[in-house]
Amino acid sequence: MKEETPEKKSRFKSILIDGTKYKTNLTRKFENRISYVEPNADALTSFIPGNILKVNVKSGQKVKKGDTAIVFEAMKMKNRITFHRNGVVKTVSVKEGDIVAKGMVLVEMESLKKTNQ
Amino acid sequence: MPLKRKIQELQKRREEVLAGGGEKAIEKQLAMGKLTARERIISLVDKNSFSEYDLFVAHEARDFDMDKKTLHGDGVIIGTGTMHGRPVAIFAQDFTVAGGSLGLMHSRKITKIMDYALKMRMPLIGINDSGGARIQEGVNSLAGYGEIFFRNTLSSGVIPQISVILGPCAGGAVYSPALTDFVFVVDKISKMFITGPEVIKTVLGEEISMEDLGGARIHSEITGNAHFFAKSEIESFDQIKKLLSFIPWSNAEAPTPIKSKEPKKEYKIDQIVPGDPKLPYDVRDVIKSLVDDSDFFEIQEGWAANMVIGFGRLGGKTVGFVCNQPLVLAGVLDVDSSDKAARFIRYCDAFNIPIITLVDLPGYLPGVDQEHAGVIRHGAKVLYAYSEATVAKITLIMRKAYGGGYIAMSSRHLRADFVFAWPAAEIAVMGPEGAANIIFRKEISEAEDSEKMRRQKVKEYKEKFANPYVAASRGYIDAVIEPKESRSLLLHAINVAENKSIGGPKKKHGIPPF
Numbered sequence: 001m002k003e004e005t006p007e008k009k010s011r012f013k014s015i016l017i018d019g020t021k022y023k024t025n026l027t028r029k030f031e032n033r034i035s036y037v038e039p040n041a042d043a044l045t046s047f048i049p050g051n052i053l054k055v056n057v058k059s060g061q062k063v064k065k066g067d068t069a070i071v072f073e074a075m076k077m078k079n080r081i082t083f084h085r086n087g088v089v090k091t092v093s094v095k096e097g098d099i100v101a102k103g104m105v106l107v108e109m110e111s112l113k114k115t116n117q
Numbered sequence: 118m119p120l121k122r123k124i125q126e127l128q129k130r131r132e133e134v135l136a137g138g139g140e141k142a143i144e145k146q147l148a149m150g151k152l153t154a155r156e157r158i159i160s161l162v163d164k165n166s167f168s169e170y171d172l173f174v175a176h177e178a179r180d181f182d183m184d185k186k187t188l189h190g191d192g193v194i195i196g197t198g199t200m201h202g203r204p205v206a207i208f209a210q211d212f213t214v215a216g217g218s219l220g221l222m223h224s225r226k227i228t229k230i231m232d233y234a235l236k237m238r239m240p241l242i243g244i245n246d247s248g249g250a251r252i253q254e255g256v257n258s259l260a261g262y263g264e265i266f267f268r269n270t271l272s273s274g275v276i277p278q279i280s281v282i283l284g285p286c287a288g289g290a291v292y293s294p295a296l297t298d299f300v301f302v303v304d305k306i307s308k309m310f311i312t313g314p315e316v317i318k319t320v321l322g323e324e325i326s327m328e329d330l331g332g333a334r335i336h337s338e339i340t341g342n343a344h345f346f347a348k349s350e351i352e353s354f355d356q357i358k359k360l361l362s363f364i365p366w367s368n369a370e371a372p373t374p375i376k377s378k379e380p381k382k383e384y385k386i387d388q389i390v391p392g393d394p395k396l397p398y399d400v401r402d403v404i405k406s407l408v409d410d411s412d413f414f415e416i417q418e419g420w421a422a423n424m425v426i427g428f429g430r431l432g433g434k435t436v437g438f439v440c441n442q443p444l445v446l447a448g449v450l451d452v453d454s455s456d457k458a459a460r461f462i463r464y465c466d467a468f469n470i471p472i473i474t475l476v477d478l479p480g481y482l483p484g485v486d487q488e489h490a491g492v493i494r495h496g497a498k499v500l501y502a503y504s505e506a507t508v509a510k511i512t513l514i515m516r517k518a519y520g521g522g523y524i525a526m527s528s529r530h531l532r533a534d535f536v537f538a539w540p541a542a543e544i545a546v547m548g549p550e551g552a553a554n555i556i557f558r559k560e561i562s563e564a565e566d567s568e569k570m571r572r573q574k575v576k577e578y579k580e581k582f583a584n585p586y587v588a589a590s591r592g593y594i595d596a597v598i599e600p601k602e603s604r605s606l607l608l609h610a611i612n613v614a615e616n617k618s619i620g621g622p623k624k625k626h627g628i629p630p631f
Contacts, residue, residue, distance in 0.1 A: 017320055036325055048446060048482070076479045076517070076548050077447035078395045102484075 042090070044081055044107040050074025052098040057107065061089045069107050070094070087111045134172050134189045138213025146213050151283060151306060152350050154194050154211040157244055161354045162198030162205065169196040171229065176222045181253045188215050191223040192247075195230040197239075200361050206234035209244035212284050216248035219290065223251070224261025231268040238367035240277040242357065245294060246284030262289045269296035274467035276367050279357060282307035282333075282343070283350060295342065298464060299360060299416070301353050302333035302343040309336055309343075338419040341453060346419060359414060363428040363435045364468055371469045372435035380604065381411040387600040390477075394517055394543060394583075397443045400425055400475060403515065404438055407431070407604050413438070417457055423447070424454035426461040428470075432608045437465035440475035441526065443516075450522055451482040452495040459498035459629075462506055471509035471611055474527035477516040479548060496525065497630040503531045505627060509614030511607060514538040514585065514594070520547050529593045534617065535610045537603070538585035538594045545582040553578045 012023045054071040057063060063083045070081040087109040094106050118126075137143060137153060146153055152160065158167055176183065176191050192214040197206050208227050210217035227243070234241035250258040272278055273296065280294035281301045285308045294300045294309070302309075310331035317323050317330070329335065336343035345360075347353035365372045384406035389398055405411040408429030415427035423446040426439055439458050441448035450458075465472050481487075481496055503510065503525070511534060512527040523544055527533045538544070546552060554561065557574040564570035581587075588594045598606055 015320055017316075035323055036329070038329065048484070073395070075447035075449055075482070076395060076550075077397055077443060079397060079447065102486075 040105075042087075042109050042111075043105045044069055044083070044109070046072065046074075046081075046100045046102060046104045046106055048074045049102050050079070050100065052094045052096055052100060052106075053078060055092060055094065055096055057089045057092060059089050059091055062112070063087060063089060063109065072100075072106075081106065083109065085111070131172065137189055137211055138215070142213035149306070151212070151246070153213065154209040154217075154244065154246065157281075157283065157350065157354075158194060158196070158198070158207055158209050160351060161242065161357065162200055162207070163202065167196055167198035167207075169194060171195055171226045174222050174226055176220050176254070178220060178251075178254050178257075180255075183253050186215075188220075190214065191220060191226065192217050193219075193223045193226050195226045197230075197233065200240075200358060203366060204237065204239045205242055205361075206230045206237075206239055207242045207244070210247040210284075212246040212248075215251065217246050217284070218248050218251035219258050219261055220251035220254040221257040221261055224258070224264060227261075228264045228268055231265070231272065234276055235268070235272045238276055238369065240279060240361060240364075240366060241272065241297075242279045242281065243293065243297070244281045244283055245286045245290065246282075247290055248285060249288045249290055259289070262293070265293050266296060269293055273298075274368060277361075277364050277468070279360070281353060281357065282309055283353075284308070287311070287313055287331075291342075299344045300336075300342060301345045301347065301356060302336055303347050303350055303353050304333045306350065307333040307336070307343070334419075337417070341417060341420040341457065343420075344416050360428075363414060363430075364470070368467055368469065374433040374435075375430065377430070377433040378410040380406055380408060384411055386603060390515055390539075390541065390600070392541065394541075397447070399444050400440045400442045400448070400477065403475060404429060404440065407607065408436075409433065416461065421451075421453035421457045423449055423451065424458050426457060431473075431604070431611050434611060435470050436611065437461060437470045437472050438475065439472060439527070441478040441522075443477050446482065448478040449480065449482040450478060450496055450499065450525060451487055452490045452492050455492070455495045455499045455525075459502040462499075462502035466502075466506035466508050469508060471511065471614065472506060472527065473607060474510070474512045474533070476512060476514040476518045476523070476526040478519070478522040478526065479517055480520040480522040494630045496521070499525045500531065501627070501629045503527050503533075505629075507617070507619055507621075509611060509617050510534050511610045511614070512536045513603060513607070514542040514544065516541050516543065517548075518542060518544045520545075532619075534614050536594045537606060538589070538597050539600055539603075540585065540597060542585035542588075542594075542597075543579075543583035544585060544588040544594075545578075549575050549579040549583055552582070 011025060013026050014021050014023050051073045053073050057069050065083055065085050067083050068080045069083055072079045072081055090108040090110045092107050143153055172190060174191050176188055193208055193210050195208045197204055208230050231241055278297035279299050280297045283303060283306055287310055291309050308327050308331050314325050314327055314330055333346055337346035345356045347356055363372060384402055386406035389402045391398055404413045413427055413429045423442050425442045428435055429438055462472060481492060510527050524530060529536050553575040561567050561571045585594055585597045589597055
């Protein structure tokens with residue numbers, strides 16, 4: 001019994017709302033939450049886990065909006081991952097045959113202006 | 118006092134109120150790229166059709182020096198006008214008057230126009246631009262919100278309710294739009310959240326901008342709270358006008374038909390869907406090749422894009438489309454897309470709009486995050502909504518219809534009225550690869566060349582089941598048709614089902630998996 005008490009106490013976290021301190025338990029989901037990161041507009045990521053079937057671009061290649069960067073098989077479909085704006089490919093982090101997890105950065109690009117300067 | 122002077126006094130009083138929050142506040146409003154509340158109403162309704170009520174309503178708050186403050190119209194404009202020549206009820210919060218804050222009389226004005234709308238069976242359009250509750254009025258302003266939410270719920274499914282977020286809409290205030298049928302947002306102007314960035318920072322130490330927390334883009338792409346995204350207020354008003362051209366004025370009517378027009382020739386229905394079931398295509402092209410004038414009005418375009426929903430017309434009559442989108446996430450059903458489809462199906466059912474379902478999906482999305490996010494409970498919403506709907510339900514299976522996805526997407530078993538399939542349809546418990554691996558596990562593992570055996574068995578399974586004829590032989594499909602026959606058959610089906618009338622067991626209401 002004696003051992004349990006300090007352990008139980010330490011589970012409570014206090015948070016401050018409008019000048020009042022509240023003691024509370026935090027759920028596991030809350031504690032493991034990923035804090036907000038601004039989405040990186042220069043990265044093309046995998047939206048579900050899948051296989052890389054085809055890589056259409058090389059680093060340094062100029063690309064136009066709508067061009068297909070990668071053909072990616074997931075859920076019985078050859079999904080096309082396309083560029084959402086014009087630019088230059090900076091890095092390609094996958095090769096054909098790779099199996100990727102969700103949210104992996106596949107291709108990074110940069111805008112044309114940056115490279116011209 | 119002679120009558121003339123009395124009229125002059127009325128004019129003077131009117132002018133005072135019509136000045137809103139005064140020049141300075143109006144300038145500030147315009148500098149933010151926003152229109153004033155009155156300008157918004159005028160741009161929305163038919164020309165010269167708006168009549169305003171409760172112009173002289175004043176608050177009765179006494180505390181915190183409120184008795185010395187005159188708030189013109191108490192910060193909200195209410196009235197009726199016409200759109201497409203038919204009556205609509207409108208309220209617009211006026212941010213120039215005390216930040217559009219909601220006090221008791223402010224809320225009474227809103228509930229009055231809500232009552233009119235429900236009683237007279239016309240759409241209600243609410244323009245939200247408010248700093249939130251008027252803190253000086255305490256619990257009275259909370260009472261006001263509650264009265265509004267109650268009426269939103271009462272009117273739900275009886276009259277169309279439309280919310281336009283043209284400014285901040287924070288705290289409790291967000292729940293009125295959330296209870297309405299359609300929410301319109303405008304880039305860089307709309308902001309919706311329960312707790313703002315300041316509170317989040319003090320309580321949790323997380324920093325985020327207002328735009329990233331609850332801006333128009335976030336709500337149209339991530340949360341799904343908004344249904345229509347526009348770049349400007351005027352564009353948003355055009356979207357509202359277009360929406361109202363598709364829907365009926367109440368649940369007692371059907372949408373007003375217009376003259377039928379053939380789809381545009383550039384959409385060739387037999388060339389859109391690739392033969393290889395692994396190749397994606399844009400299902401919106403299929404819809405455009407079916408509907409009148411190729412005019413498809415998409416709802417929630419940016420959110421859960423693996424499901425496409427929206428309105429179109431067939432033979433001049435409004436129909437609702439619920440379609441898998443193979444272009445995004447292979448068109449799977451997941452938590453968000455199930456939610457999106459289910460709510461729209463219920464909308465169509467409530468407002469007598471026939472539902473056309475275009476099917477091409479590999480099933481529900483597997484994965485830990487989906488399971489833990491409750492794909493069971495959310496996926497069940499689709500089954501519930503389709504089963505419950507009593508409007509005409511017409512299903513067209515274009516290609517893949519596997520497993521639970523086949524059942525969920527308005528199958529015969531959920532009492533679809535007509536189920537058609539194209540010759541490329543594959544109706545099976547699962548994809549051929551997966552199925553062959555399970556059924557012929559022994560043969561494959563024991564074979565000398567197991568890869569060759571596997572390919573052969575997959576082919577065998579494909580030939581047997583990856584077609585529409587097994588389902589057709591059981592009568593689960595009414596007809597296997599060529600793609601180019603689709604439009605005329607759908608038109609025919611809509612007309613045949615026009616007087617559909619079915620009943621179910623008596624109940625107060627069901628318990629959908631909310």
